[in-house]
Amino acid sequence: MPYAVTLKWRDGRETTVDVRETETVIDATERAGLGVPYGCLYGACATCTGRLLEGDLVHVKRPRGLKPRHRQDGYFLLCVAEPRSDCRIEVGAEIQADLVPNPWK
Amino acid sequence: MSTDEPSESTDVHGHEHHEVEGPGYPTPAAMRTGSEREKTAFVMSLRVGMDVDGPDFVGVVDVDPDSDTYAELIDTVEMPNKGDELHHFGWNTCSSSCHAEGLTRDHLIVPGQRSSRIHIIDASDPRNPAIEKVIEPEEVFEHDLSAPHTVHCVPEGKIVISMLGNADGELPGGFLQLDQDDFSIDGHWEADRGNMEMNYDYWYQPRHGVMISSEWAAPETYYPGFDLEDVEAGRYGDSIHIWDWATKEHHQTLSFGEEGLIPLEVRMPHNPEETEGYVGAALSSNVLRFWEDGDGNWDWEKVIDIEDREHPDWDMPVPGLVTDLLLSLDDQYLFFSNWLHGDVRMYDVSDTGNPRLVDQVWAGGNFGDRGAVGGHEIRGAPQMLQLSRDGRRLYWTTSLFSTWDNQFYPEIGEQGSLMLKADVYPEEGRMELDEEFVVDFGDAPGGPARAHEIRWPGGDCTSDVWQ
Numbered sequence: 001m002p003y004a005v006t007l008k009w010r011d012g013r014e015t016t017v018d019v020r021e022t023e024t025v026i027d028a029t030e031r032a033g034l035g036v037p038y039g040c041l042y043g044a045c046a047t048c049t050g051r052l053l054e055g056d057l058v059h060v061k062r063p064r065g066l067k068p069r070h071r072q073d074g075y076f077l078l079c080v081a082e083p084r085s086d087c088r089i090e091v092g093a094e095i096q097a098d099l100v101p102n103p104w105k
Numbered sequence: 106m107s108t109d110e111p112s113e114s115t116d117v118h119g120h121e122h123h124e125v126e127g128p129g130y131p132t133p134a135a136m137r138t139g140s141e142r143e144k145t146a147f148v149m150s151l152r153v154g155m156d157v158d159g160p161d162f163v164g165v166v167d168v169d170p171d172s173d174t175y176a177e178l179i180d181t182v183e184m185p186n187k188g189d190e191l192h193h194f195g196w197n198t199c200s201s202s203c204h205a206e207g208l209t210r211d212h213l214i215v216p217g218q219r220s221s222r223i224h225i226i227d228a229s230d231p232r233n234p235a236i237e238k239v240i241e242p243e244e245v246f247e248h249d250l251s252a253p254h255t256v257h258c259v260p261e262g263k264i265v266i267s268m269l270g271n272a273d274g275e276l277p278g279g280f281l282q283l284d285q286d287d288f289s290i291d292g293h294w295e296a297d298r299g300n301m302e303m304n305y306d307y308w309y310q311p312r313h314g315v316m317i318s319s320e321w322a323a324p325e326t327y328y329p330g331f332d333l334e335d336v337e338a339g340r341y342g343d344s345i346h347i348w349d350w351a352t353k354e355h356h357q358t359l360s361f362g363e364e365g366l367i368p369l370e371v372r373m374p375h376n377p378e379e380t381e382g383y384v385g386a387a388l389s390s391n392v393l394r395f396w397e398d399g400d401g402n403w404d405w406e407k408v409i410d411i412e413d414r415e416h417p418d419w420d421m422p423v424p425g426l427v428t429d430l431l432l433s434l435d436d437q438y439l440f441f442s443n444w445l446h447g448d449v450r451m452y453d454v455s456d457t458g459n460p461r462l463v464d465q466v467w468a469g470g471n472f473g474d475r476g477a478v479g480g481h482e483i484r485g486a487p488q489m490l491q492l493s494r495d496g497r498r499l500y501w502t503t504s505l506f507s508t509w510d511n512q513f514y515p516e517i518g519e520q521g522s523l524m525l526k527a528d529v530y531p532e533e534g535r536m537e538l539d540e541e542f543v544v545d546f547g548d549a550p551g552g553p554a555r556a557h558e559i560r561w562p563g564g565d566c567t568s569d570v571w572q
Contacts, residue, residue: 049329
């Protein structure tokens with residue numbers, strides 16, 4: 001049975017996609033044509049960063065692009081993350097920009 | 106002879122030393138004086154890290170002032186996949202291939218920095234390029250490499266690409282070699298990596314059998330964004346590497362320490378007799394000169410130091426961030442960009458150890474007083490540079506790297522970046538922003554895009570090397 005994963009953009013848009021067993025969130029969003037950003041597809045670049053709001057999401061490969069503090073704050077790399085329950089995830093390019101602010105500012 | 110026409114008419118050149126025809130120019134002076142004005146620009150254009158649901162593309166910009174579509178994006182070659190982060194690219198052949206018969210400068214090698222996918226584009230008609238072949242990431246990962254960066258055609262029918270990581274996006278990087286005939290992967294270029302782990306850009310001087318490579322960081326470090334914690338932990342580069350071009354072995358490391366943090370672009374003079382060059386250290390905001398000391402070993406010195414500046418709204422003094430530099434084809438002028446400050450500088454390097462600042466243009470950035478050109482808000486600041494072959498027009502784009510853009514100039518990620526131009530007067534040693542030329546990639550078909558590296562059909566001063 002697929003899980004219902006609700007994606008929430010910061011502009012207020014929300015949509016729900018079915019994510020199959022053993023399918024990454026990015027694979028499901030691509031299948032559905034939802035335009036969630038991604039880059040390397042192997043957990044190194046963090047372009048696909050999302051923030052888990054509710055539910056159970058697990059990394060199936062090591063998310064090299066995230067630091068421990070990011071993981072503690074609920075950030076996931078959606079190219080190597082699969083749901084284990086229905087989820088709500090904040091997505092969009094702005095989420096990645098949360099990870100590393102301008103250090104001089 | 107035009108260098109901007111379909112390649113059939115451009116592949117025959119005389120050669121003053123050898124009875125061989127090839128795809129380039131026999132000397133840098135021949136390229137500088139014998140080629141016509143650029144008419145077309147290829148520009149890397151990205152959608153990575155934006156809420157624009159589309160692939161990256163190679164943009165074709167009309168730079169012919171006599172054309173009705175001057176300063177417009179006249180074509181886009183979309184990549185077959187999303188998420189590539191097209192960054193730097195290069196030609197299948199250049200002037201270094203002048204001893205190779207039957208080759209034509211007609212294919213662009215276009216890697217994806219994030220995807221590790223390598224696209225081969227047939228650009229024999231510069232105004233109608235098309236994808237011919239795609240090397241998928243899995244084929245690259247088989248060689249335990251990722252994150253392709255600098256592409257140079259090299260003698261003996263090969264193409265060498267610097268690779269910044271291993272198949273997991275960790276260190277070490279290396280060099281991938283392709284065959285010029287069918288664009289198949291040969292394997293690693295290097296025979297012995299020595300203590301080189303980090304990689305970025307490289308330049309070579311075949312006459313002296315030397316190659317110089319620089320250092321950014323591991324892909325997993327720089328991909329997500331710039332974090333000072335990573336600098337403090339030593340995860341960013343501070344060295345360049347000297348390689349034996351013939352044996353492909355690592356020969357020497359020059360470590361700069363605090364003076365040379367994040368050494369990015371490496372440029373050596375176009376004169377193949379020279380045994381020196383420059384590298385821009387982005388974070389230290391220095392330009393360093395390196396040279397061969399006569400015993401086969403290399404030494405270095407700092408020749409330009411950009412002072413940090415206090416910004417009223419920022420907590421810490423802001424470095425210039427020297428992100429790109431280039432040398433004119435006559436090797437007289439060095440240009441570089443300060444991406445965080447917002448200026449592009451022109452130095453006379455006739456006395457190579459004593460560069461003399463001759464002019465500076467401010468456009469955008471955090472300190473520039475010019476915030477718009479031709480009614481277009483400047484998003485970002487001078488970044489990737491390209492000079493016309495005759496040294497009279499300097500073009501630049503304003504985007505650096507998707508995640509770093511989103512940190513320092515978030516408006517680029519929302520509205521795209523720009524391509525701008527300054528007119529250069531080499532005889533007078535000055536330059537002037539052309540207020541009439543602006544290409545706003547915010548208006549790109551399909552949505553805003555980030556504009557990055559620029560190349561001309563017919564070759565340019567950052568891709569051609571002479572034997």
